[in-house]
Amino acid sequence: MNLTSHLGETAKKYFNKPAYIFNDSSSTYAELDGAVTKFASSLEKLGIKKGDHIALVLGNSPHFVIGLYGALRLGATVIPINPIYTPDEIGYIVNNGDVRAIIMLDLLVPMFEKMNPLIPKVETIIVCETPQGTSIGVDPKKLSIYPKLKSFSELVGAGDLGFVGPELDDEDVAVILYTSGTTGKPKGAMLSHKNLYSNARDIAEYLKMSDRDKVITTLPMFHVFCLSVALNAPLLSGATIIIDPKFSPKEIFRITKEYGATVFAGVPTMYNFLLQYPEGNPEDVKTLRLCISGGAAMPVALLKGFEQKFNVLVSEGYGLSEASPVTCFNPLDRPRKAGSIGTSIVNVENKVIDENGEELPVGQVGELIVRGPNVMKGYYKLPEETAATIRDGWLYTGDLAKMDEEGYFYIVDRKKDMIIVGGYNVYPREVEEVLYNHPAVVEVAVLGVPDPNQGEIVQCYAVVNDKSLTEESLISYCREHLAKYKIPSKIEFLEELPKNTTGKILRRALKDKILQQ
Template sequence: MNLTSQLGVTAKKYFNKTAYIFNDSTSTYAELDAAVTKFASGLTKLGISKGDHVAILSGNSPHFIIGLYGALRAGATVIPINPIYTPDEIGYILKNGDVKTIIALDLLVPLFEKMNGMLPDVENIIACETPQGSQSDLDVTKLSIFPKLKSFTSIIGSGDLAFEGPQVNDDDVAVILYTSGTTGKPKGAMLTHKNLYSNAIDVANYLKITDSDNVITTLPMFHVFCLTVALNAPLMNGGTLIIVPKFSPGEIFRVAKEYNATVFAGVPTMYNFLLQYPEGQVEDLKSLRLCISGGASMPVALLTSFEKKFQVLVSEGYGLSEASPVTCFNPLDRPRKAGSIGMSIVNVENKVVNELGEEVPVGEVGELVVRGPNVMSGYYKMPEETAHTIRDGWLYTGDLAKMDEEGYFYIVDRKKDMIIVGGYNVYPREVEEVLYSHPGVVEVAVLGVPDPNFGEAVSCYVVKKDQDLTEEDLLNYCKEHLAKYKVPSTINFLEELPKNTTGKILRRALKEAVLQK
């Protein structure tokens, strides 16, 4: 079984049930499955064969879902790409990923026209029609100028509903996810059909996502967090996706109330925006039974404040692209521990090891490693990186963690983000937790900066709620709650912190900006 075959099973079981809501219109599972089959057939008629690489550059929309499942049903390997990447970033992934066909927003067509000479291997560009695009130009003028261009609707229209597709094996690569990469060029994590299907099913069952759930899908679909937790998992068990193209607090409150949303998945920044939104009514979120947080560690102060105000459980989990992505979640059948990423989900093992790969005692900090059917087959065209990351069947995450006596894991920090002050280890998250607990702080990021006396010093960057708040106020607050060597040397106030498209704070971008000054 795999994602696309399971969608067919779900469609037969929940024939007339709503699969997704988009721009206040709906589609049943039968309609979605039919569109997927016809799109897969249309791709095959374009010359797409099993194993060919198809890139998707689309926002949150039915285009993404039909494009993803249709390409998989045709036997292709899908490469999701952030549509707002720069031309250089997009070009690198398309070339490195050996992409043959591109499915993209029609607004990106001019970009691909300019890049045409640099992408000789790309044979087809399928444009997804958007309200902002000009359909008349797309169907007539541009087709004559740019022969590679086809429209998304025409591919579905050319498809055969009786199409069955090639035999797909568990170990065939289904998706290549290019990680953002903390250093150098992004790496393509190869996720097999087994990887993605097993994680989607395990997550759906672990979080008890059923056909009764209405899941708000506002995290970017091209990101692995959304892909598994808020897209694949609900579709495996007959849930309904409430597709929100772009996160905004007002829209989340609206759709949650209007469509009786039961599950919301977001990154900590989203929860912060929802908590701070002045027009947000507790009543609007009363239908939620579960909120899921991932993508970055959620400050305990934010988690408890959100739960207290909206009276809903926030289950924090952990994952990474290389693990499809989920390895841990706080369980729903026992107490949730604030600050913890929870316990190993079913079929997945997590443990904390030292530099020699030996498991460390309970409570001791080491590197988190993972093993399970969700772990990638490797990095695309990077055997050395693969060998370094996967050792003896274990995926080395690069995250520092510890485990308590009940089997709950806690992320301490990224291994490479750790600050060493005069020989003492300082974990940025520990300092951030203290600052987040101050009522005048909205957001914070902690970095290590060069220091002539101690090697590194702790530097903080804060977005404040209270304009009268001073650096001295926060330094005194830190001195009350932190050991002397952990107290920041400087606190800098900013209007906003740099974030990626999922809302995750970008420490690396902030550090680069700081070091350039």
């Protein structure tokens, strides 16, 4: 079984039940499954076949759901991309991922017109029409990419409801999720149909999702947290997803009350905004049976404050792109432990090991490793990276953790230097690579600094050879090459960076400097 075939089965069982609600209108499972089939049929007519790579450059919308499941039904591999990425970031993923077709927002047409010469492998660009897109003032017939442009709605409308896709193998690559690597360039985690289906199934079972649930889908769909927890798992269960294009506390309270939402999934930053919202009324969220937190560690004070005010359980979990993503959640049938990521979900094993690969006793800190049907096939075109990350069937997460006597895990620190800004992963090397391309930058170090609203923000220390260079001009330079949440909030110029005897920059010394300020 896989996600797209299971959707067909769910549509037979819950024919007239709403699969999703978007902009206060709904679509049934039968309508969704029909649109998926017709879109897959039209993709095939365009010459796209099983194994081809299709990028989704979309926000939260029915387009994303239909595009994802339609491509999977055809046997294509989907590469979700954050639509707020810069042309440099999108171009790298599109080229490295050997993308043949792109499904994107019409608002991005001008950007892709400029990018066209840089993405020669792309043969088809499918444009999703939005009300805002009518104001971009672009005549598509005057664009160099016009021969490549196709209308999403027209493709769905012209599709064949009798289309039967190719047979899919469990080990076929369904999705490639790009995450940053040690070189500073993103690397693609290849997730098979089995990886995605098993994780969605096991999440749904662990969190007791059913057809009675209404799940708020406000996390970005291109992110694996939302993809599995707030999209695939609910659709697998016959639940209704309430698609929210852009998070705002006011809207979350409104749709929860209006539609009787039962499950909310968010990152700690979202919970902080909801808790601080002056008009947040516990009565508006009384239908919620469960709130799910992930993407970053949730401060215990925030967790307890939210639960006390709104009288709803918050279950923290843990995951990573390479594990589809969930490996742990706080269980619903046992006490929730604040500060813990919970216990291993169904069919997944977690354990803590020392540097020799030996399992550590309860309470001792070591590296968290994971094994299960959710673990990726490997990194796309990176066999050495794959071999270093997956050993004897175990995925080495790079995170430091400990386990208590009841099997609850706790993340102690990150072995890697990843920064988490509002639930989004920012890798220092990626930001450093951009800054090193500036002609005046000699040395640079990027690290995360605690922030009450975003969890962390990006801070930079730089040595430059041009004393007239200002902090603002260097931040402006970053804006040209990085997504908004990756841009340093502060850049401090130093005469030199602290180093050890081998010349390695000492990040710990810089963190200590921040603490002393």
